[in-house]
Amino acid sequence: MNYILKDENAVYYECGFSCDNEIFLKLEDAAYFLTDARYITEAKEYIKNAEVVEMDRRDPMKVARTLLRKSKIATLIYNPYEWSVGEFERLSSKLNINFSQKVNFSQQKRIIKSDHELDILRVAARKGADAFDAFAAFVRERGIGLNEKRLFNEAENIFKNYGELELSFSPIVALGANAAKPHALPSDDVLRESELLLLDAGVKYQRYCSDRTRTAEVSHNMVFEKNMKFKDALRQKVYDTVLKAHDASIKKAKAGVRASEIDRAGREVIEKAGFGQYFIHSTGHGVGLDIHELPVIGARSQDIIEENMVFTIEPGIYLPGEFGVRIEDTVIARETDVEIIS
Template identity: 65%
Template sequence: MNNYILQDENALYFECGFSCDHAVFLKLGSEAFFITDARYTTEAAEVIKNATVLEGDRRDLLKTARLLIRKSGIKSLAYNPAEWNVEAYARFSDKLNINFQKKPNFSQQKRIIKTETELEILKKAALFGRDAFHRFGEFLKHDGLGIDEMMAHFEAESIFKHKGALDLSFSPIVALGANAAKPHALPTRKTLQKGELVLLDAGVKYQRYCSDRTRTSVFDEHFNFEKKQQFKDAHQQKVYDTVLLAQKAALKAVKIGVKAKEIDKAARDVIDKAGFGNYFVHSTGHGVGLDIHELPVIGSRSETIIEENMVFTIEPGIYLPEQFGVRIEDTIIVRKDGAEVMG
């Protein structure tokens, strides 16, 4: 693909090692342009080595892009429709006599196989995330009784940010008791009581790359976020063990050359067999990198062929409305001999 335009911040960062909240990246044959406004041009020029930094009209950066396209004489331009609203695309494409090629998520497609450098960064992010899980677990163990989800969420954000040294991959999910039956639960005034389940889904960004992990535990005197969990309630134990077996089955199914939907099926079959199939309501995983959700999708309809150095989550779950929910998630690297769990 010789000619394309990008506006997404992570896509820009991947292209040239710099991004900001108001910029356009334009590739025209052998030439590349990073168009931004005067607030960012100095820093951009210091960092970017593989593109010409141009100052555009702060109110309309696309005006500069249009002029460059006209001057170049190109016949076609690829774009990701997800990056555009209707008004901006209409204004940009008006009277440009070229072929606009819709290429959904083409930047993520370029990033689907990670380099060894990216993998090292991702592994460090995963380790920082794992450490934060431990520290948040220790906080809850000693000070969690009676805390509500809003305050627990606040404490989780503070711990995962590591005193401002790290960014968050996403707003943490801290779900207590019956709220854990909501896969993406929002924090409420629900308070933590002894014997209740705690679901924590959280991650950090290290050098722009994300980590993602979920653990489910029971709040008692032995509280921790390890995978081995012992529940006094037999029903909770059955659900937890089913999810754990489903994750193990999916991890075992990770092999170069299989289709992503086969990994999803491995997890889903375990949960179906245990009688909880209707309560596994999301896909088994998603890619992780500069975006917290990127390619590949590990779902029941995904025909993506798994390749070495892909990075994605394995996160089966069972969610029983008004009772509790369990999810166990790890981020993995596809290696020649199967899945390598990070962190």
């Protein structure tokens, strides 16, 4: 298969290095990593299985077009979501090549993780879980009285381990009514005793992501566990429903099952409890080099789970103006069940 890549994680998967100005070409038996002079030295040091070629920073398509013309290939596969209209027109203009769209073909290639990748993902998950514990300790000791913006900044520092790690994504630190927004932005709301706190965060280890969500009630002995107790009866009912849905989807998940069946298992629990309209997103997504990969764990997903796929299970209930609850774990699919790594 002849193909071209521009996405950093897709390129990294192919050759072990990427940067913010690159093109990767696989043309028959040859592979080329194109970048400008700023990255040539590092590229030559780290690249595997590809020839490093310097390109003009002002005209990055020139060298790619030359290599394509010399290759005499008939068809080149590309992901249209990696290219702007202008870039693609510059690349493909007046070349006697059939440019064939194949959406997310790189993610499809890496949907099943190798044993090495699984080991890295387990470490990422463990480091992420440690950061949850560290943030809970911060909240217990110094968090009450701080607003969401300050808590968000502290979460970023804790999950980065003050420079040792990168974030999978910007943490979601949401209090009370703000937790009813699945991707809440930090506000000036102040953390008080007995407030509901939702934390969704993850770290990168060797470029691979972790992803986890916990919801807790703030107190001087607060921890992020899955078996939580709340003073308010409605909070407790919603939390117990989400946990039951989470467990139902976990129980359903294994190799050979349709991803939509995993979504359905948890969604039915929430619907039967009367909260169906408040579960407003899919049950999960793949995790790897990207924080959102394949498979899609949703109602309309056509994906069938295979062994060593890695994905999240994250049902939630969001009551506008009141509060929201989400519980998320990352799992590895096995033949008869899943391994929870988060």
